[in-house]
Amino acid sequence: MLLSHKLNGSATAPALAKTPVTSPVPIRGSSRSSRSSVCCKASQARALPTLGSSILKGTGLAGHKSQRSVLPTVTQASQQGTSVEPVTPIQADQRVPVTIITGFLGSGKTTLLNSILTRDHGKRVAFGEIDIDSSLVAKQEVLEGTNDSVMQLSNGCLCCTVREDLIKALNSLHSRRDEFDHIVIETTGLANPAPIISSFYMDQELPDKVRLDGVVTVVDAKHVTRHLDNRKEGTVSEAVEQIAYADRILLNKTDLVDTPALDALEKRIKDINVSAEITRTTSPHEHSHEHEHCSECGHDHAPGEPHGHSHSHDHSHEHSHSHSHADHSHASHSHEHSHSHSHNVKHDDKVNSVAIRLEGNMDLDKINYSLGLLLETRAEDMYRIKGLLSIHGSDYRYVFQGVHTIFEGTPDRKWFPDEKRECKLVFIGRELDAEAFKDAFEHCLVKEPAVAA
Numbered sequence: 388m389l390l391s392h393k394l395n396g397s398a399t400a401p402a403l404a405k406t407p408v409t410s411p412v413p414i415r416g417s418s419r420s421s422r423s424s425v426c427c428k429a430s431q432a433r434a435l436p437t438l439g440s441s442i443l444k445g446t447g448l449a450g451h452k453s454q455r456s457v458l459p460t461v462t463q464a465s466q467q468g469t470s471v472e473p474v475t476p477i478q479a480d481q482r483v484p485v486t487i488i489t490g491f492l493g494s495g496k497t498t499l500l501n502s503i504l505t506r507d508h509g510k511r512v513a514f515g516e517i518d519i520d521s522s523l524v525a526k527q528e529v530l531e532g533t534n535d536s537v538m539q540l541s542n543g544c545l546c547c548t549v550r551e552d553l554i555k556a557l558n559s560l561h562s563r564r565d566e567f568d569h570i571v572i573e574t575t576g577l578a579n580p581a582p583i584i585s586s587f588y589m590d591q592e593l594p595d596k597v598r599l600d601g602v603v604t605v606v607d608a609k610h611v612t613r614h615l616d617n618r619k620e621g622t623v624s625e626a627v628e629q630i631a632y633a634d635r636i637l638l639n640k641t642d643l644v645d646t647p648a649l650d651a652l653e654k655r656i657k658d659i660n661v662s663a664e665i666t667r668t669t670s671p672h673e674h675s676h677e678h679e680h681c682s683e684c685g686h687d688h689a690p691g692e693p694h695g696h697s698h699s700h701d702h703s704h705e706h707s708h709s710h711s712h713a714d715h716s717h718a719s720h721s722h723e724h725s726h727s728h729s730h731n732v733k734h735d736d737k738v739n740s741v742a743i744r745l746e747g748n749m750d751l752d753k754i755n756y757s758l759g760l761l762l763e764t765r766a767e768d769m770y771r772i773k774g775l776l777s778i779h780g781s782d783y784r785y786v787f788q789g790v791h792t793i794f795e796g797t798p799d800r801k802w803f804p805d806e807k808r809e810c811k812l813v814f815i816g817r818e819l820d821a822e823a824f825k826d827a828f829e830h831c832l833v834k835e836p837a838v839a840a
């Protein structure tokens with residue numbers, strides 16, 4: 388349902404409120420992604436898209452413009468001897484920011500959203516809910532003061548249906564953009580938010596109207612360990628994927644978990660996604676502990692009430708439950724072991740993060756080549772990439788981000804005269820080898836001539 392609400396307060400997705408700027412894009416593109424390649428089974432099975440991270444200060448680009456390889460645009464600019472400066476002046480981004488809220492069943496998305504929508508933060512929010520798992524996807528749009536209702540979807544290719552419907556809804560909302568400041572989309576269902584995120588980049592016009600501001604994942608601190616561990620051989624659990632795509636993570640229901648367990652959980656989350664900011668939350672829920680929602684059986688239970696299934700809400704029991712998964716360690720154990728961010732992820736989540744920070748300037752051709760190669764060869768494993776680059780010969784910082792085959796980058800602001808020139812890159816994906824990544828990107832640095840003694 389899409390509703391316009393007067394948002395009060397600032398509990399909104401914190402990733403949202405940045406002041407964006409926009410500019411054209413010397414660095415942009417996506418590896419050979421095409422609509423067909425990101426559609427249907429391919430996109431459902433994996434997930435593709437996303438961005439909206441706060442490092443990207445609004446771009447004039449998006450998927451449809453980024454269907455080209457990441458290489459030619461930049462290389463061309465460089466070879467022609469042209470600078471990599473922005474082509475037109477950086478200007479304020481007028482597009483409507485959209486936040487996607489995702490999270491496992493019962494994690495507290497709706498409760499949090501309700502609190503966002505009723506607090507006094509002076510923003511008007513249009514809110515939409517999309518069920519990405521149901522075989523029948525239905526959606527309604529209702530704007531405050533009106534009763535315009537809207538779209539009922541039929542069965543069909545789910546990701547196409549979701550995408551087409553979302554694109555229509557957002558386009559239609561945009562025509563009334565004076566009525567709200569921000570759009571929030573809550574995803575329901577188990578799946579990862581990939582088809583929704585990709586919608587922002589697959590349409591021709593949408594990227595000029597709305598910008599994906601961020602993906603917020605609500606994590607149920609009480610039950611997430613089980614969800615993280617619950618995966619079929621050779622696959623990644625949906626809970627892991629939801630964490631991997633996040634720009635911001637709300638670790639919710641902290642009232643039900645003790646601090647050491649929360650600390651261990653945060654560590655496990657950071658092993659998956661090192662760049663998302665984690666905020667611990669306790670939602671103002673109606674029936675608190677008396678009736679805790681059970682995400683496993685879908686019902687609310689009073690404390691001590693039999694669940695009719697194996698898990699208990701008692702901490703010690705939950706620990707033993709998790710240990711019963713033979714190939715996983717429990718989150719609470721993770722702090723006892725030293726962790727590697729490369730292959731040996733203790734929990735066998737397979738999804739890990741590599742964060743690289745390098746002082747100095749990058750050679751445009753080399754970084755372009757390296758990123759292009761990565762997109763060519765590891766696109767399916769690459770859930771998200773984000774970065775801030777200092778490019779040799781440019782006064783501008785460059786920010787980029789990508790999801791699987793979709794990639795976009797743009798000049799940000801000028802480096803301050805006394806600012807240290809450095810590059811930061813974050814990769815979140817399956818089985819990423821930190822050392823190999825570091826080596827590859829170190830080679831992109833411009834070697835400064837040795838200073839004579």
Ligand SMILES: Nc1nc2c(ncn2[C@@H]2O[C@H](COP(=O)(O)OP(=O)(O)OP(=O)(O)O)[C@@H](O)[C@H]2O)c(=O)[nH]1
Nearest residue numbers: 491492493494495496497498640669670672673680
């Ligand atoms: N103890 C506790 N319960 C919470 C908290 N946040 C939400 N709940 C409860 O958890 C249950 C599920 O919350 P919802 O907001 O409906 O979760 P959801 O993610 O929207 O659920 P789905 O739409 O089914 O995926 C409700 O019974 C809430 O009252 C919290 O911080 N602490």
